[in-house]
Amino acid sequence: MSDKNFCKDISSVAVHCGSQQNGEKAHLMPVYATSVFTFDSAEQGMNRFSGTEPGYIYSRFGNPTTTAAQKAVEALECFGLKNEDGADLQAKALLCASGQSAMATLFLSLLSAGDVVLSNSTIYGGTFEFFTEILPQYNIKTIFKDLSDLDGLGEILKKSPEIKIIHLETPANPTMGCTDIEAVCKIAAANAVKVSIDNTFATPYLQQPFKFGVDFIFHSTTKFLNGHGTAIGGVLLGKDVALMKTKINKTHKLLGGHGNPFDAFLLLNGIKTLAIRMEKHCSNAVEVANFLKDHASVAKVNFNGLKDHPGYEISKKQMRHPGAVLSFALKGGLEAGKTFINKLQMCTRAVSLGTLDTLVSHPASMSHAKMKPEDRLKAGIAEGLIRMSVGIEDADDITRDLEQALSGL
Numbered sequence: 001m002s003d004k005n006f007c008k009d010i011s012s013v014a015v016h017c018g019s020q021q022n023g024e025k026a027h028l029m030p031v032y033a034t035s036v037f038t039f040d041s042a043e044q045g046m047n048r049f050s051g052t053e054p055g056y057i058y059s060r061f062g063n064p065t066t067t068a069a070q071k072a073v074e075a076l077e078c079f080g081l082k083n084e085d086g087a088d089l090q091a092k093a094l095l096c097a098s099g100q101s102a103m104a105t106l107f108l109s110l111l112s113a114g115d116v117v118l119s120n121s122t123i124y125g126g127t128f129e130f131f132t133e134i135l136p137q138y139n140i141k142t143i144f145k146d147l148s149d150l151d152g153l154g155e156i157l158k159k160s161p162e163i164k165i166i167h168l169e170t171p172a173n174p175t176m177g178c179t180d181i182e183a184v185c186k187i188a189a190a191n192a193v194k195v196s197i198d199n200t201f202a203t204p205y206l207q208q209p210f211k212f213g214v215d216f217i218f219h220s221t222t223k224f225l226n227g228h229g230t231a232i233g234g235v236l237l238g239k240d241v242a243l244m245k246t247k248i249n250k251t252h253k254l255l256g257g258h259g260n261p262f263d264a265f266l267l268l269n270g271i272k273t274l275a276i277r278m279e280k281h282c283s284n285a286v287e288v289a290n291f292l293k294d295h296a297s298v299a300k301v302n303f304n305g306l307k308d309h310p311g312y313e314i315s316k317k318q319m320r321h322p323g324a325v326l327s328f329a330l331k332g333g334l335e336a337g338k339t340f341i342n343k344l345q346m347c348t349r350a351v352s353l354g355t356l357d358t359l360v361s362h363p364a365s366m367s368h369a370k371m372k373p374e375d376r377l378k379a380g381i382a383e384g385l386i387r388m389s390v391g392i393e394d395a396d397d398i399t400r401d402l403e404q405a406l407s408g409l
């Protein structure tokens with residue numbers, strides 16, 4: 001894009017933000033399928049390594065296609081936002097091999113032995129396992145708290161100066177619990193504690209966490225950002241650009257979890273349709289939630305767009321739409337859930353979310369299977385809970401498929 005401030009709507013930014021200049025003037029950013037970049041002279045090589053001359057060296061350190069994808073996500077997460085001085089907000093993104101790699105890069109960069117993470121109790125199963133099985137090996141503990149209730153949070157932070165970061169996931173996987181991002185950030189800032197958020201479910205189209213004071217954002221780009229289910233990927237962003245370019249970039253380089261150019265190309269092209277996809281995903285999700293909430297076989301629907309959901313007001317405050325992922329419990333429990341999933345004709349039986357087709361999964365036996373049953377229950381994940389990532393098919397076709405799969409349960 002020649003004038004990055006020309007676009008007045010994030011949908012236009014999504015279409016144009018990956019169009020970086022390249023030597024051949026290719027319309028789309030090409031895939032730079034190369035492990036290494038050449039130097040004109042020994043001096044140039046030395047200068048690039050010392051950082052006195054910009055330029056690529058080795059694709060684990062940086063590559064034009066991955067740079068373009070990083071800049072695209074930076075543009076979306078910062079669109080329309082200002083920093084404390086009233087200037088356009090800047091952030092630095094690092095493209096990662098997966099959402100897990102983005103998450104691990106963040107916590108392994110920031111934390112040392114003796115530090116503590118305070119995490120929302122409902123989070124992605126892989127993040128939970130990282131907090132409970134990997135970080136303790138380095139003497140880093142995690143305290144879990146239901147952050148839909150902020151009572152006592154300030155006192156906990158005051159009493160425990162070893163808490164260095166609060167981690168949020170909102171909406172949270174798979175119960176769609178919502179956390180008031182702004183309220184958490186205010187309490188955290190008053191206690192000099194950083195805040196990170198997994199923004200995978202929302203994407204920057206629905207929710208821009210930097211607006212509410214968050215320090216770090218990560219995504220599994222595998223989901224709505226790529227949008228087509230064609231690659232595993234992740235991205236980590238921080239608004240402390242200097243820290244991102246130094247300590248965090250160093251950890252990223254040394255852990256080796258960089259995003260690859262082909263997946264970056266797929267991500268760049270997926271992002272172009274982010275706005276139009278999210279609009280359709282979200283309007284379909286409203287129809288599906290309304291259909292399910294009135295169905296005789298359904299005990300409960302977790303969807304932030306329903307007035308009786310505890311996240312209704314908070315999601316309205318911080319999200320453009322309540323999202324396109326929902327979960328529901330069947331009156332018949334686990335057995336009814338299995339029968340329902342097996343009877344589906346069009347919706348896809350698969351984990352993950354954010355692809356064009358509607359995906360249906362069973363968190364207790366799939367994404368959250370590694371959690372102890374008592375931890376799952378604490379996080380609101382009943383044995384019979386079904387999760388749906390609502391796709392962009394015709395809404396009536398989705399509800400017809402649900403209707404026939406629910407009949408007789």
Ligand SMILES: Cc1ncc(COP(=O)(O)O)c(C=O)c1O
Pocket residue numbers: 098099100101124126169173198200201219220221222232233234352
């Ligand atoms: C909310 C959320 N965060 C992070 C991840 C991990 O992402 P990835 O599988 O790309 O490593 C997932 C994966 O399902 C997820 O749902």
